[in-house]
Amino acid sequence: MEIKIEHNPGSLVNDLGVTSWPIWTCEASQFPWSYEEKETCYILEGEVIVTHDGGKDVIIKAGDLVIFPKGMSCHWNIVMPIRKHYKFG
DSSP: OOOEEEESOTTHHHHHTGGGSOEEEEOSEEEEEEOSSOEEEEEEEEEEEEEETTSOEEEEETTEEEEEOTTOEEEEEEEEEEEEEEEEO
16 A cells, blocks of 8 residues: 655646545644545645555645545654645545
8 A cells, every 4th residue: 555645736736625524733743544435635734754564754835735545544743833635546
């Protein structure tokens, strides 16, 4: 399983209708997380290091469009408070 990141997604954000998606925020913290379904998100603010099974660290920052696959288990380390649009499914 792999986290897909589009740095500087440009018009893709508008094409997907990202601004109509809900917003989730979280202060600096660490926690385990499992995805019961695919999540697509667009990071508005902040930075997080996600370590997925297998131990690979992925750095995600403001401006990134990210897809987490269904069934992935990982650990979130929010370095700078996160604010993101998100959509499941």
